Amino acid sequence: MPNDALVLHAETLWASPYVFSSWVALHEKGLRFDVREVSLVDLENRSSSYREQTLTAKVPALEHGDFVVAESSAIAEYLEDAFLPPSHPRLLPRDARQRARARQLMAWLRSDLGVLRTERPTVTMFFTPATVPLSAAGEAEAAELLRVAERLVPPRGGPLFGAWSLPDAELAFMLHRLILNGHEVPPRVRTWAEDEWERPSAQSFVRHSRPAACPERYWDMPANAGAARPWSIPGR
Numbered sequence: 221m222p223n224d225a226l227v228l229h230a231e232t233l234w235a236s237p238y239v240f241s242s243w244v245a246l247h248e249k250g251l252r253f254d255v256r257e258v259s260l261v262d263l264e265n266r267s268s269s270y271r272e273q274t275l276t277a278k279v280p281a282l283e284h285g286d287f288v289v290a291e292s293s294a295i296a297e298y299l300e301d302a303f304l305p306p307s308h309p310r311l312l313p314r315d316a317r318q319r320a321r322a323r324q325l326m327a328w329l330r331s332d333l334g335v336l337r338t339e340r341p342t343v344t345m346f347f348t349p350a351t352v353p354l355s356a357a358g359e360a361e362a363a364e365l366l367r368v369a370e371r372l373v374p375p376r377g378g379p380l381f382g383a384w385s386l387p388d389a390e391l392a393f394m395l396h397r398l399i400l401n402g403h404e405v406p407p408r409v410r411t412w413a414e415d416e417w418e419r420p421s422a423q424s425f426v427r428h429s430r431p432a433a434c435p436e437r438y439w440d441m442p443a444n445a446g447a448a449r450p451w452s453i454p455g456r
């Protein structure tokens with residue numbers, strides 16, 4: 221495998237769950253990498269050069285020499301294949317069935333829980349907590365997330381799949397949409413998620429410098445078109 225420099229293309233608010241995944245993956249693999257920030261509110265990812273480079277114009281993207289790949293799950297798989305255990309720690313479980321369960325969880329966290337993600341966007345985790353209650357559909361998705369977490373978190377805590385793997389961080393991130401917005405989370409799951417959040421790879425993302433406030437233009441981004449704000453507006 222070529223020994224080329226690694227560059228993570230991240231976004232400027234440092235609030236993307238997908239950038240979080242790739243950031244944690246790079247840290248856990250023990251890799252040195254540079255960061256290029258792409259401003260989504262300025263539509264920099266839609267520029268012809270970024271589109272050309274990344275194919276799908278999404279953040280995160282990982283550059284490794286002359287190769288660029290986007291999609292956080294593809295980035296995790298690439299890092300696992302290019303920086304093999306045991307020289308580099310694993311991102312996914314060794315056992316085939318546990319690895320399948322880990323991939324199931326990662327895919328579900330990306331494809332499901334859409335109402336929860338809309339009503340508890342990550343800007344409520346890193347800028348200002350939500351003040352608008354969850355809708356019935358949001359509550360139902362929160363309950364489903366907690367049901368899955370209660371099934372997966374071991375009775376005495378610790379990694380989901382025997383040894384730490386990337387879905388531990390991703391599930392903890394999703395649970396923090398509830399925790400940081402004051403929702404009731406069963407103590408065992410809450411303690412597990414908070415312990416996972418303290419891991420240095422996660423904390424280095426949580427503590428990364430970011431703007432003081434969520435820019436108003438965030439709500440003009442195509443992905444947020446029509447999304448209701450999670451904050452009530454005084455006087456309305």
Ligand SMILES: N[C@@H](CCC(=O)N[C@@H](CS)C(=O)NCC(=O)O)C(=O)O
Nearest residue numbers: 236238260278279280291292293443
């Ligand atoms: N499934 C993708 C999702 C990536 C994604 O949606 N990234 C957002 C930022 S959180 C983005 O690039 N938005 C800009 C756009 O869609 O134009 C992944 O796992 O990486």
